[in-house]
Amino acid sequence: MVINFVASASCAIVISTFLDFLGFVPYPVLSKIITLNDFIGGIVSLLLLIGVYETVKRQLGLLWIDVMGLEEEMGKSWVKTIACYMLLFASLLGIFGPYVLSIPYLYGGFVSSVIIFVSVFLL
Template identity: 35%
Template sequence: MREVFSMWKNTRMIILTALSAAIYAAVLIPFKGGIPIIPGITEVRPANVFPVIFGLMFGPAGAWGSAIGNTIGDIFGGTLGWGSIFGFFGNFFLGFLPYKMWGALGLIPANDVSQTINSWRKLLAYIIIVITSAAACAIIIAWYLDLAGLIPFAFLSVVITLNNAIAELVLGPPLLLLLYPRVKQWGLIWTDIMSKEDVSPGFARQLGAILAIVGSLGGLIVGVGISTGLYGQALFQFGSGEKGQVGVWLGVLPFLILIIVGSLMMSGREQFVEEAE
C-alpha cells in the first residue's frame, strides 16, 4: 500500500487524481436527480464504470480520484450525509482493488501486463476484478449504514453490487479499449509515471487476490444470509426487517478484514515488467 501515499509526491499522479475525481463527479451529478433507488443514498449510476477504468490505468491516483469524486458528487448532488463517510472508503476500494488484482490473479501473461482487454484471459481477469471490487464497495457501505441503523444491509449491499457491476461489465470493456491506447501514448499509465521502488513489494500476491475475492463475495453472501435469515430483511424491499443488528456487524467484519489483508498482500510491481524489459 506504499504507493497510495508515495504517489502524492508526484505531480502527474496528483493531476490524475484531480482529473479522475472531476470526471467521476461530473458524470455522477447529473444522475443524482435521475432515477433514485434510495433517495439521498444511491441512484442508477452509469458513472460507476469509471473507478475500475481509472484504477487500472491510473493506479492509486484512480483509487483516490474515485473516493474524492464520489464525495464531490454527494456534495453538489445534494446527497451528502452519513453514507458519504463510508461511501468514500467504498469508492476508494472500487478503484484500489482493480490495479492491485490486475497482475495478481495468475491470468495476465507476464509478457503482456498492459492494462487493457486484448485477450480472453484479460477479459476473464477483468470480470473477476469487477465482481470483486463491486461487492467490496457494497459491503463496506452497507455494513456501516446497517450498523448505524439507517439502511438494511441485505437490500443495500445487493443494490450497490448490481449497480456497480452492471455499469462496469457493460460499459467498461469498450471504454478501456478506447481509452488505453491514447492514455498509454501520452505516457499517463501509472506504471509509466511511478517508480517501481515506490510500490509495495507485497507477498503471496495470488493468495492475496484469493483473500480479496473471498472477503468481498463471502461478506456479501454471509451478510445477506444473516440479515435475511435472522432479521427478516428482504433483498428487494427497502426498509423491511430490522436494521442496526450486531449479528450483521459481527458476521461481515471478518470479511472486511480479509479484503484489507488481501490488498496488503498484493503488490502491483509485476505490472512494471513490460517497462523493465
C-alpha cells in the same frame, strides 16, 4: 469480469456493513445495490476504454506503461497470493454467505469487512 465483481463486492460490503451498523440502511439491500452499480460501472468503463484507447495512443502518444513508469516486473509473493484469495473469499462470503451459511447479515458483513481490510493491507 471476476476482478470487477470482487472489487465491486468488496466496496459494497464495507460500505453496507458500516451503514447498517449505524442504522441507516439494511445491509442486504444496500450491498446488492452497490455491487450491481459498481459492476455495471466497471463494464461501461471498459467499453469506454476500448473506444478511446486507439485515439489516445495515436494522437497523444500515451500508453499505460508510460504513465505508470513501469521499469521492471515485480515478483510474485506468496503473501500477495494469499491476500488475493482472502479478498475473493471475503467478497463471496459477504454477498452470498448469509444465503448459504445461514448467518446473520451483519455478522457476515462485519467478518467480511475485517478480512477485506487485512487482505488490502497485505497487498
